[in-house]
Amino acid sequence: MAKRKKLALHWQILIGMLTGVIFGLIMANFGAKEFILNWIAPIGKIFVNLLKLIAIPLIIASLIKGIGELKDISKFSKMGGRTILIYLSTTVIAITIGLLVVNMLQPGNGIPKETIAKMTETFSQNEGLTKKIDEAHKQIESRPLDFLVDMVPNNIFSAASNNSSMLQVIFFVILFGVCLLLVEPKKAEPVYNFFDGLNEVILKMVDVIMLMAPFAVFALLANVIVTSDDPALLVNLLKYAGTVLLGLALMVGVYLLVVSLYTKKPIGFFLKGISPAQLLAFSTSSSAATLPVTMERVEEHLGVEKEVTSFVCPVGATINMDGTSLYQAVAAVFICQALDFPLTLGAQLTIVLTATLASIGSAAVPGAGMVMLVIVLESIGLPAEKLAIGLALIFAVDRPLDMCRTVINVTGDATVAMIVGKSFGKLGNPQVKDWDDNYGK
Numbered sequence: 001m002a003k004r005k006k007l008a009l010h011w012q013i014l015i016g017m018l019t020g021v022i023f024g025l026i027m028a029n030f031g032a033k034e035f036i037l038n039w040i041a042p043i044g045k046i047f048v049n050l051l052k053l054i055a056i057p058l059i060i061a062s063l064i065k066g067i068g069e070l071k072d073i074s075k076f077s078k079m080g081g082r083t084i085l086i087y088l089s090t091t092v093i094a095i096t097i098g099l100l101v102v103n104m105l106q107p108g109n110g111i112p113k114e115t116i117a118k119m120t121e122t123f124s125q126n127e128g129l130t131k132k133i134d135e136a137h138k139q140i141e142s143r144p145l146d147f148l149v150d151m152v153p154n155n156i157f158s159a160a161s162n163n164s165s166m167l168q169v170i171f172f173v174i175l176f177g178v179c180l181l182l183v184e185p186k187k188a189e190p191v192y193n194f195f196d197g198l199n200e201v202i203l204k205m206v207d208v209i210m211l212m213a214p215f216a217v218f219a220l221l222a223n224v225i226v227t228s229d230d231p232a233l234l235v236n237l238l239k240y241a242g243t244v245l246l247g248l249a250l251m252v253g254v255y256l257l258v259v260s261l262y263t264k265k266p267i268g269f270f271l272k273g274i275s276p277a278q279l280l281a282f283s284t285s286s287s288a289a290t291l292p293v294t295m296e297r298v299e300e301h302l303g304v305e306k307e308v309t310s311f312v313c314p315v316g317a318t319i320n321m322d323g324t325s326l327y328q329a330v331a332a333v334f335i336c337q338a339l340d341f342p343l344t345l346g347a348q349l350t351i352v353l354t355a356t357l358a359s360i361g362s363a364a365v366p367g368a369g370m371v372m373l374v375i376v377l378e379s380i381g382l383p384a385e386k387l388a389i390g391l392a393l394i395f396a397v398d399r400p401l402d403m404c405r406t407v408i409n410v411t412g413d414a415t416v417a418m419i420v421g422k423s424f425g426k427l428g429n430p431q432v433k434d435w436d437d438n439y440g441k
């Protein structure tokens with residue numbers, strides 16, 4: 001039976017997003033915020049929960065299968081080293097772009113004192129903001145090697161039951177996968193087959209969950225609109241937001257250039273393949289929630305083989321956040337400009353270092369970038385009272401910027417997956433599978 005031609009997924013999602021924004025605006029106008037919160041927002045939450053639900057099983061199944069397919073431990077360690085090196089390089093490029101645009105455009109200079117006072121008054125006691133500062137201080141108290149200690153779980157089940165412990169799960173799975181290569185093939189075979197089947201089922205779950213995506217993004221965006229701050233406040237921050245957006249756009253340019261020059265794949269192919277993941281990143285503000293879709297798109301639609309996707313994407317979701325680090329660089333300099341805090345070249349170099357580390361340490365959830373911004377600001381010596389004012393100043397636009405920087409975070413992961421795939425000869429042709437491919441066979 002001939003299949004009916006469907007509207008491409010990214011168009012379906014875009015329509016859902018647009019109608020969600022329009023619906024949110026209408027409801028906000030009629031003062032019907034409660035209606036959205038009670039009856040519409042839960043659809044978005046269910047969708048995000050479903051995606052998070054399959055993230056850990058997907059990482060486990062696909063990474064075990066991926067390491068098995070590499071068949072060679074030395075190849076795996078080579079891939080690991082190369083991936084991390086490229087991730088660090090893209091992050092440094094992103095921060096440099098951020099610093100260049102913010103120093104050129106100087107969005108923080110000339111902000112009227114009254115605006116600063118008004119923002120401080122509105123937000124400095126804001127619960128969300130004080131929580132972020134407290135969270136950051138907890139991170140600062142840790143010792144230099146704590147990040148390594150934190151990576152090694154003492155109980156795999158408790159690690160796997162917490163989405164913020166993805167690195168711990170990855171650590172366990174790599175150890176497991178490598179040891180699986182070392183045991184007798186006869187014994188390893190059934191284990192591979194099990195995870196192979198599991199991996200197929202979970203990728204199918206991504207397809208099935210994605211059937212809900214257009215409705216879910218409608219709900220997510222309607223919710224963002226009715227819960228956003230007073231738009232009048234945003235106007236004061238247009239120049240700052242514009243600077244962040246310009247930096248992010250330039251970063252997209254870097255990705256597209258690298259993809260087309262190095263992998264020789266057309267830009268349109270890359271964008272079409274990854275766009276549903278980008279749109280979800282925008283709607284959910286979470287690269288962790290988007291991860292299953294990123295992996296599915298990179299593997300099935302961009303043609304990067306599982307051995308690469310299964311390692312590069314989950315690691316990227318946790319440690320590679322180019323959009324976040326670019327935003328941190330712009331925000332840090334903007335705050336210093338607005339509060340007349342002089343920044344030396346040395347301080348700007350400190351930003352490069354701390355924003356790189358901060359992007360590794362930022363959780364892949366909404367608003368995490370702002371927590372780590374506290375660390376960046378403290379590293380350049382911004383006094384505590386200025387810090388609270390500075391964060392209050394940018395708090396109103398954090399959510400829309402978070403949505404945009406998450407798109408860049410996800411695009412960066414996909415770009416690096418393409419580069420690593422190409423460099424290991426593991427970038428092939430897309431193998432697109434529909435959700436009901438095997439149904440009725």
Ligand code: ASP
Pocket residue numbers: 285286287288321323324362363364365366367368369370402405406409
């Ligand atoms: N929301 C971002 C992410 O999940 C992190 C951040 O910049 O706040 O990638």
